[in-house]
């Protein structure tokens with residue numbers, strides 16, 4: 001069976017009546033279910049440990065979204081054991097069956113699309129379109145990896161020598177620990193888990209504590225699609241305890257991590273250890289943060305450039321790894337660009353995500369505090385051009401902020417803030433702008449706005465980032481079209497949603513047959 005060509009899931013138009021009504025209804029339904037309990041999923045069974053934690057609506061911090069059962073050391077053990085047992089049968093299931101299962105799961109997610117988005121809106125404060133795009137991306141991962149595994153399933157041809165025939169086969173690895181962040185609470189855990197599962201691996205997933213409920217939609221869809229028990233196990237709890245125990249476990253074969261640089265680099269070291277009973281070197285993919293630059297050159301279409309900076313810098317309150325958090329501008333247009341930006345940014349209305357404000361809250365009190373501290377640092381390192389503090393009460397609201405006249409080596413130009421704060425950096429010329437853009441430890445995304453083809457060619461060659469966008473925003477990577485992953489301290493560049501992603505979850509085996 002050859003599936004139809006992959007196409008990205010279209011987004012819902014919430015400006016139109018049917019889309020808006022469907023979301024309003026989903027928000028009402030999920031709103032009535034808030035406070036629901038979420039058990040762990042181990043070996044196909046719900047597990048209630050009795051020890052629970054809560055996730056909270058960042059738009060309205062007196063509302064509990066979910067009561068989540070927390071794993072302890074025993075549940076980590078049980079989840080790995082269940083995944084190991086399931087691996088012995090799942091690994092032999094033909095790729096076509098695994099692919100068909102992912103496509104069924106994609107269909108189920110499609111049917112529950114509004115409800116999945118509504119949980120996310122309450123739990124992590126995404127506006128409607130951002131939440132819908134997150135669910136659409138999860139659907140895309142399922143559809144895309146289902147097709148991809150069919151490409152790898154037959155193996156690869158190898159040249160033969162006389163009297164011999166060689167085969168190159170792809171085998172799954174074993175138990176994969178999937179550890180994900182809260183900012184793409186469905187798409188990212190879904191992408192890593194689906195990539196692993198479609199290759200014949202089994203998974204223990206530990207979603208971020210702030211978004212533990214949202215991640216369950218993927219387990220629900222896979223279970224209903226017929227995934228055998230134990231192939232996907234979901235545990236929850238603090239990363240430092242539960243996540244770390246999982247990564248250190250000698251029976252875990254691979255770690256698929258997306259999150260911060262601090263945690264990612266720590267797990268990279270932890271994964272390198274070979275405790276007794278472990279008979280392999282663990283594989284790890286770690287996709288981490290960014291300090292992404294958007295270059296606006298004096299030969300740019302300024303209106304488009306400014307719109308791109310606003311979308312990249314402030315979409316989901318700057319809480320995307322791909323967010324453009326530095327705008328680097330050449331001298332002729334620097335003043336004009338900063339003024340245009342400040343004007344646009346001041347007009348961004350901040351309010352509750354369920355009411356679909358363009359700018360919502362940051363994720364939690366710790367993030368709010370950290371971003372406010374960076375704003376104060378920024379006021380000393382540059383000049384405040386817009387925003388500069390809390391925006392409103394009731395939730396974790398921060399005014400979209402621009403700090404101008406920032407030096408390239410300033411802290412707010414080097415450290416990931418992960419909030420609605422953009423540093424405007426003046427460059428001497430286009431070459432200097434490229435140098436500044438490349439001048440951090442990160443290398444995730446970058447954007448360049450100029451209509452000059454030579455400058456575009458220079459940026460294409462010399463701007464060192466995993467995802468470079470020419471004359472468009474730096475966010476909104478699409479599965480298939482923009483495989484995603486960064487250089488340097490942004491990660492292992494595993495290129496999620498790309499043609500080589502599944503190789504991360506496979507190991508090649510060569511078989512040479514002698515003719516008699």
Ligand code: NAP
Pocket residue numbers: 179180181182183184188206207208209210237238239240241242243244247258259260261263264266267287288289290320321322416418444484485486490491
């Ligand atoms: P984080 O603090 O690094 O957490 C990510 C995951 O790791 C969470 O599930 C967390 O659990 C867990 N964790 C924390 N400490 C751990 C430990 N010692 N051992 C094992 N697991 C541990 O990141 P975040 O705040 O959720 O997400 C934001 C970050 O992710 C930003 O830096 C952003 O740039 C990055 N990100 C990168 C990409 C990309 O593709 N490159 C995409 C999205 C986000 P708890 O939640 O329980 O702490």
